[in-house]
Amino acid sequence: MKIIIVGAGQVGTTLAENLVGEQNEITIIDPDRHRLSELQEKFDLRVVIGNGAHPDTLEAAGADDADMLIAVTSTDEVNMLSCQIAYSMFNTPTKIARIRSEQYIRYKDKLFHNQDMPVDHLIAPEQLVTNYIKRLIDYPGALQVMEFASGKVSLVAVKAYYGGKLVGRAISALKQHIPNVDARVAAIFRQGRAIRPLGSTVIEADDEVFFVADTDNIRIVMEELQRLEDTYRRIMIVGGGLVGAGLAKALEHTHRVKLVETKLERAEYLSATLEHTLVLHGDASDQQLLSEEHIEDIDVFVAVTNDDEANIMSAMLAKRMGAKKTMVLIQRSAYVDLVQGGDIDIAISPQNATISALLRHIRRGDIVNVYSLRKGAAEAIEAIAHGDEKTSKVIGRSVNEIKLPPGATIGAIVRGNTTIIAHGETVIHTDDHVVLFLVDKKYVSDVERLFEPSALFF
Numbered sequence: 001m002k003i004i005i006v007g008a009g010q011v012g013t014t015l016a017e018n019l020v021g022e023q024n025e026i027t028i029i030d031p032d033r034h035r036l037s038e039l040q041e042k043f044d045l046r047v048v049i050g051n052g053a054h055p056d057t058l059e060a061a062g063a064d065d066a067d068m069l070i071a072v073t074s075t076d077e078v079n080m081l082s083c084q085i086a087y088s089m090f091n092t093p094t095k096i097a098r099i100r101s102e103q104y105i106r107y108k109d110k111l112f113h114n115q116d117m118p119v120d121h122l123i124a125p126e127q128l129v130t131n132y133i134k135r136l137i138d139y140p141g142a143l144q145v146m147e148f149a150s151g152k153v154s155l156v157a158v159k160a161y162y163g164g165k166l167v168g169r170a171i172s173a174l175k176q177h178i179p180n181v182d183a184r185v186a187a188i189f190r191q192g193r194a195i196r197p198l199g200s201t202v203i204e205a206d207d208e209v210f211f212v213a214d215t216d217n218i219r220i221v222m223e224e225l226q227r228l229e230d231t232y233r234r235i236m237i238v239g240g241g242l243v244g245a246g247l248a249k250a251l252e253h254t255h256r257v258k259l260v261e262t263k264l265e266r267a268e269y270l271s272a273t274l275e276h277t278l279v280l281h282g283d284a285s286d287q288q289l290l291s292e293e294h295i296e297d298i299d300v301f302v303a304v305t306n307d308d309e310a311n312i313m314s315a316m317l318a319k320r321m322g323a324k325k326t327m328v329l330i331q332r333s334a335y336v337d338l339v340q341g342g343d344i345d346i347a348i349s350p351q352n353a354t355i356s357a358l359l360r361h362i363r364r365g366d367i368v369n370v371y372s373l374r375k376g377a378a379e380a381i382e383a384i385a386h387g388d389e390k391t392s393k394v395i396g397r398s399v400n401e402i403k404l405p406p407g408a409t410i411g412a413i414v415r416g417n418t419t420i421i422a423h424g425e426t427v428i429h430t431d432d433h434v435v436l437f438l439v440d441k442k443y444v445s446d447v448e449r450l451f452e453p454s455a456l457f458f
Helices: 010-019 033-042 055-060 076-090 102-106 125-138 173-177 215-225 242-251 264-273 287-292 308-320 333-339 350-362 441-450
Strands: 002-006 025-030 046-049 068-071 094-098 121-123 144-148 153-159 183-190 193-195 208-214 234-238 256-261 278-281 300-303 325-329 346-348 367-373 378-384 408-415 418-421 433-438
Touching: 002 010, 002 076, 010 025, 010 033, 010 350, 025 033, 033 046, 055 076, 068 076, 068 350, 076 094, 094 350, 121 350, 125 144, 125 242, 125 325, 125 346, 125 350, 144 367, 144 378, 153 215, 153 408, 153 433, 173 215, 183 408, 208 215, 208 408, 208 418, 208 433, 234 242, 234 308, 242 256, 242 264, 256 264, 264 278, 287 308, 300 308, 308 325, 308 333, 333 346, 346 350, 350 367, 367 441, 378 441, 408 441, 433 441
Parallel strands: 002 025, 002 068, 025 046, 068 094, 094 121, 234 256, 234 300, 256 278, 300 325, 325 346
Antiparallel strands: 144 153, 153 208, 183 193, 183 208, 367 378, 378 433, 408 418, 408 433
């Protein structure tokens, strides 16, 4: 596939890194010559210096025969105009834009059409991050929660702790512990390395365990791996930007929410627009403010300003003053693994959420949902089984019979409104939604080919 990426910032660079090794022809546009030079040294791709919203620049990038344009600069208007020119002048089939402004997102159904604003797929990073954090708050103790098939089934990552019922026992014991709940361990990472999960595999403390289950059963399975945390009630949010305000709005009817904002004008606006959130004007790294607001009673402290260092420092202070759980938004991907652990319980990368959303529209074949995991090394995929037993490599075959690439696991199948946790004898039917986990994303193209219906084969 020939793909043009407009913008070589963190999202554009990470996206190029994810796609360049998958038989794609990547061209990236950016006005920063030095940044492009660094990219060209690292990856096998083309670069074009210039403004991605200029026709001549797009033409130099090969827009006349590109399959897809992805505009992910930091400016919404540049992204939208890039898509417009790609449509009007080059008839580019698929156009994706990153849009951050709440104004554009609010009216997206009226704005984004081929004749008006030809953006085929809109990616809103702040909205994605807000939804991601809310899922973590809904499932206390989870490191990641990924939903598939319209939320019917979930893939959840948790850290196994001493005291968990299944810790020190084989995976096969899971069915004995919860006989009325079906779940499957899709992957285990131990000290950063993937371990193939067999029935005889013993789960150890500190293992990072990915399991698949019906969404309604997530908490039951989590309890097998760690002492189940109480439902979060009291939330303190630091930062009144799009993420902080959106999160407060999503939580304020079910939780007791406090929001801290440093800018007086923004704090006054949020106080007037949020219904049940207590908005505080101040600095969350102020020990006196945290003490006055009884930080020791806060269940989750969520720092989501645009300043990584401010988020980290305020969360560390809050944890040491008694906050039970801390989550921080980290813009610089290199910081995520460095800060997670200790006083920072969960570090959240907006780039990961954005890349996952972008990959859903890029993956070929019948793949409808993708999550990029573990700094892009692994992926979780939802694919639809199309065709019939004669044209499909998966339909009519049991899981044991399907030739999956190394390290791939089929975790669940959604058939209509029914969730089926996959086992070796489970047979795949036409139109099943199949949830897979790939330990190594380099095999994504193999999965794509596996689910592509073909002509009759013998």
